[in-house]
Amino acid sequence: MCGIAGVWNVDDSYNILHDILLGLQHRGQESTGIVIEGFKFLKMQGLVSQVLTKENYINGRSGIGHVRYSTFGENSEIQPLMGLTSKGKFAIAHNGNIPDAKIRMKSLVEKGAVFNTTIDSEVFLHYISLAPYSDPKLSIQWSLSRIPGAYSIVILTDSMLIAARDSYGFRPLFYGKFKGGFVVSSEDSALTALGAKEITEIVPGEMVIFSDMGLDKVKFATTKMRFCAFEYIYFSRPDSNFYYGNVHKARFKMGGILYRESQMTGDIVIPILDSGFSGALGFSLASKIPIELGLMRNRYLGRSFIMPENREEIIKRKLIPIPQVVKNKEVIVIDDSIVRGTTMKQIVKMLRESGAKKVKVGIHSPPVIGPCPYGIDTSRKNELIANQKEIEEIIKEINADELYYLSIDGLKEAIGGDKLCLGCLNLNYPI
């Protein structure tokens, strides 16, 4: 789970990276890194607002950046990555996961390569260095064509910025025009907020080259579109738009179709804020069951050091039931997905303790039955409740009165197409 950004040929690229990465903060909150023109860099654990401060300002007209969900406790393990190769210096940031990175690393190391990090992107640096071309652009093209996925990537050299998506297009990537130069972002919403124009989704299997010559596009692999359905279900910002349209709209439809499929009844619809809100609105409109603030969200939680370490207590502080709303009601809780089931179990418990007569759960996506090898850190297989249990058992486990998931067909209908990666939902993995 990461977000990536790029700027080419615009003054004050530091602040532009700040703004784009701030708009991608929901994709990763643990670490922030940037590399600016001349390979000056800044990589630290922390939010964009904590890392890209006035004090740390770096001057330059181009750069790439990265936000990441988890880091392994070390600044050197934060993207972007940099390296000196036979084709010159490169900085790289990527979103995704190369499923066979370990094997590729091993094979490179056996030939004498030295790996300084455990980041997947370092594989690209070595491919570029070993590519049978002296030209950096051809070397990059050669490298990208040899690694099937899953990555959206930005690469900075001293003379160009390259943005590319693997041929499946698992992860999103956009570029736009801005103040005479170009900007790149994982989601279009961060570019829209910036005021960028002609925002364009990069085609899977294509690399876009920004240089003093302007913009150029090169196809390095056949497009086999398999966009991650979870970007629509949960991961992306509601105001973002991908190939099949707006994210909020899609979730809203998922909620509506969930009602159509489940025909659940109840007194009020309770959204799990913020992720279940769009779906709950659709469900409420379709079902005519009014939406209510049954669970409020504590905005000031932050990273409290005294915070209880057990997950139940954390949920209890984050989502707070309002008994006056819930009491004696048949409530329908709407959320985007269930991964391990611990959160929903606690939610049901709190609603019952607040006096709910019945607690029904509606999930506006199908059961997650497999892990994601392409960059979403859901969980290991045996932690996925829907992998381990049948619906009836899950109902028992979370202690709900009813539980409905959206069907896979319902999901496709809501998104509006089926060139999707549904690996975690149907175990049909593209690579």
Next chain:
Amino acid sequence: MCGIAGVWNVDDSYNILHDILLGLQHRGQESTGIVIEGFKFLKMQGLVSQVLTKENYINGRSGIGHVRYSTFGENSEIQPLMGLTSKGKFAIAHNGNIPDAKIRMKSLVEKGAVFNTTIDSEVFLHYISLAPYSDPKLSIQWSLSRIPGAYSIVILTDSMLIAARDSYGFRPLFYGKFKGGFVVSSEDSALTALGAKEITEIVPGEMVIFSDMGLDKVKFATTKMRFCAFEYIYFSRPDSNFYYGNVHKARFKMGGILYRESQMTGDIVIPILDSGFSGALGFSLASKIPIELGLMRNRYLGRSFIMPENREEIIKRKLIPIPQVVKNKEVIVIDDSIVRGTTMKQIVKMLRESGAKKVKVGIHSPPVIGPCPYGIDTSRKNELIANQKEIEEIIKEINADELYYLSIDGLKEAIGGDKLCLGCLNLNYPI
């Protein structure tokens, strides 16, 4: 705008104050202070989670605490305040504003007193010291009886904890039983979350004394209940409950009555998150106009150092329109109140730029026409848009198609009573 907390006779009072103050964080985010048994203290700028860390732990079985909206750049100006008087040592934290504090300070100083801070509470310390009693409790009672308002206050001595509300009860204050001792909080929701029992609202004009003798209550002034209507409208947490009932429920009703009074029409209702959500739900249910996510909220904004200093830009980053929702729609924006009008002006502008056909504004409280001398830092009189302009002018200023406020009678009906301070809404100030 502050929150206060107290603990008496419970192990690990540090963590309990942490939990209560975390639950009151919405009342003040600038500074956090606590005084623990033995007058050990910790006062720093920052959120509860940044100040009350594991590293700063203080041991003790009693204590008081405070969160505050603004501080004047100095740790010594953070509550609680401490002082050695002729009646012993006292620590004090209060929520509210003593309107005539400056005059009282001047008069004390003329008699030879030395003021070390500019905090209102220091007046109490001097009154206690000068009170014509040697007994600390009587001295406190004497002091409280001489200052009409506006305060909810907690006072810690080496042998007792005292919690008191002025005779008007402008600001809330609750206590409850917890693990064999007592806990005190500005709002009951923070005590409920803790698991406290027998949560009780302190009667205006009464002081509650917690000591080794248990709990005692002393009336120090006639109860002239004038609870702040803004605690219901905006300031308190939705899950809090005061004399007239639940906050969310009241806001929900305000929204419903706003529709009844205004009969506004439109395609969708857009809540301003989070403050306008409860009212929008009520408005939507009453009007049958569906609620939609027209404006999403950026949760990761934090205190970005590079953040633009102009207010319009801040709002633009905090509230983000979703054009796919808004386009070609007649939208009704629901918020709790308008103070200066700058936020709403920017919201209307963003919605129009996102393609809204018409933008109508519904405010679920009456126009704010006066400042608050009792502790809510709204704004100076000449900054209040409703003090300076008629409705028609405000509509022009914020560039809305329509604008409706709730009537004062509607507000009373929604809250369910009229023993309220409505000073900022009708200029009828109790003191």
Next chain:
Amino acid sequence: MCGIAGVWNVDDSYNILHDILLGLQHRGQESTGIVIEGFKFLKMQGLVSQVLTKENYINGRSGIGHVRYSTFGENSEIQPLMGLTSKGKFAIAHNGNIPDAKIRMKSLVEKGAVFNTTIDSEVFLHYISLAPYSDPKLSIQWSLSRIPGAYSIVILTDSMLIAARDSYGFRPLFYGKFKGGFVVSSEDSALTALGAKEITEIVPGEMVIFSDMGLDKVKFATTKMRFCAFEYIYFSRPDSNFYYGNVHKARFKMGGILYRESQMTGDIVIPILDSGFSGALGFSLASKIPIELGLMRNRYLGRSFIMPENREEIIKRKLIPIPQVVKNKEVIVIDDSIVRGTTMKQIVKMLRESGAKKVKVGIHSPPVIGPCPYGIDTSRKNELIANQKEIEEIIKEINADELYYLSIDGLKEAIGGDKLCLGCLNLNYPI
């Protein structure tokens, strides 16, 4: 143990206070505080270089400052102190100890005063407030005349800076002219380094007033000069000069007289760096015994968090013997004083372990047999080794072969006069 500073009517008083306090850093390393024109202030734990940084800059043309040896864990307990009185606002910093401060506090509190800190200087604020004059200057004069000692003090109001020494002049205080205004400092060396001119020692019992009218002097008590002998023995910088002359020169003479009195013999003289260096030079010259680097000092020790908490281990890391110098030698260790004896015991042990044949100890001051009630935090009476034991016992305790102290007459001869406070050496306390 503190250092105080003042600036009147010079641009950039922040940087001037920085420079003076840096030159007084040996007088206190725990906390640093300043108050600048308009009563803007900065008080933090840490060295001058850590507190008075570029980031914390405060603009203004006057100010006072303070460095302190120990603080009680709280920024509010750091000098300077500020208060609003009936005569206006005052900021105060002092060096010394008012022996009867507790009684005076109690008496003030009984009359209704409130004390916000436990700092001695707060007594002055209350005296000023209660003084039977409306004029601030007269009120200060009245207050100083009522408190016999021990203090050197700087007071800042909105119209003047006052510097004063108690009538005994226990602690030093100087002023000088600088860039059209005035500067004040505990030691003259900090003013010399700044480039100040006409540096003058303030006469005990006199207050010097710096204002828009220039410089004025007022006598508030009869001069009864009793300057602290320990400022000469250990506390002050070698390049400082007091009434009787230069500090290094005095210590050099103490070393010479110590040899004359003791007639110690040995192969080499080992100074305890840095405090025993001046005395060792004098001893070596008088005895013709060569000085050698038997113990080197680790300059990079700092405040290591992993540093062993036991004192022996700290000394072991701070002073490191060089066995090649010490082996098979009769060594004479020279230090300025022995307080508890733990350091010297460890030094003797290390030198023996490094192969010294004999270890003799020469102390260039008389035995410390009493505590200091006037501001030097030596130790409690029963911790003073020379209060508890006879010389023969001390020799046994520290395991030296010989031990000689300087006589009191020798000390007076070295300093060059006898208007000294020798309370800790002969129990003859002036107040």
Next chain:
Amino acid sequence: MCGIAGVWNVDDSYNILHDILLGLQHRGQESTGIVIEGFKFLKMQGLVSQVLTKENYINGRSGIGHVRYSTFGENSEIQPLMGLTSKGKFAIAHNGNIPDAKIRMKSLVEKGAVFNTTIDSEVFLHYISLAPYSDPKLSIQWSLSRIPGAYSIVILTDSMLIAARDSYGFRPLFYGKFKGGFVVSSEDSALTALGAKEITEIVPGEMVIFSDMGLDKVKFATTKMRFCAFEYIYFSRPDSNFYYGNVHKARFKMGGILYRESQMTGDIVIPILDSGFSGALGFSLASKIPIELGLMRNRYLGRSFIMPENREEIIKRKLIPIPQVVKNKEVIVIDDSIVRGTTMKQIVKMLRESGAKKVKVGIHSPPVIGPCPYGIDTSRKNELIANQKEIEEIIKEINADELYYLSIDGLKEAIGGDKLCLGCLNLNYPI
């Protein structure tokens, strides 16, 4: 200018590395880095005491560490370096400079290698990876044998710790036994302070292997001893001992021989503290001219942010003349070396301003006429005053009355041998 450390098979290696590196802090104050068993690491700018804190504790029984004089603003550029190679994982820290590192890097990169840092040690990682052996130990031996110098190095793998010195032995390296395991350090004094036993200097051209099999030694190159004379003159701690004996003793002799050669006359000898102290003691004893505290050193200088950036001002704050000592005297200033001449020029100026009648300068080493390609960051050639000017011109430049350097023969005599690198003194560079 660096210091390196290693621990093998001892509990709590973190604290042991802390202690050794603290004892090597004089070799580098800018950054501190360690790698502990399992390749957990910590690398930060700052002193040992600021980086290796309790909070940052890492558990493990082996590790290596590094302190460095300068870093290029980035934590990733701090040693130790880590890499995954075909022979497994390696962590490396080295002291010295590989003169042809750039050429070796270029040649490796041309073969497809990727360099992630600009640190010389990364070359070793690539050599190890490319070495024609599968065994890590043989690969290291092969790599060391191919790089002539200048390095002392520690290498950690998951099964051994290796310490090695290049065949010239430019930089020092020692190991000792400690608590059943082994410890390694640039200087023996840090091991002595720890309490290590059987401290042994590693023979140039030899690698010492610490593993579960105990200790093993392997010769990888012919010993061609050329120990850096500057380690004796200035760089090492006085209590350290190398091949030819104790450092302080050698400097002491340099001072004595300087007198013998120069026959300088004067009233007092003034040591430049701390570096010129040992030499001044020797000079004073030989000449019978008494040593005096003409210049004291400010211990509390630290890194003051407001510190003037010009060098003269820094020296003025660091070394403070005592006019009472200097006035009307013919003074002989003794220092270890002159590099650029700016410091000595300022010293002479200050002493003249303090009233010295004559200022003579004695340097207990020969003129520095060439840069050091082996790890001491003296200066560029054209900044070296003795490279640019004749003695008479230097005297004029620094405005001294006389200036004497030690002869090269005198230096060899003082050290007690001639298997030294004297490249910077006679341009006779071993590699």
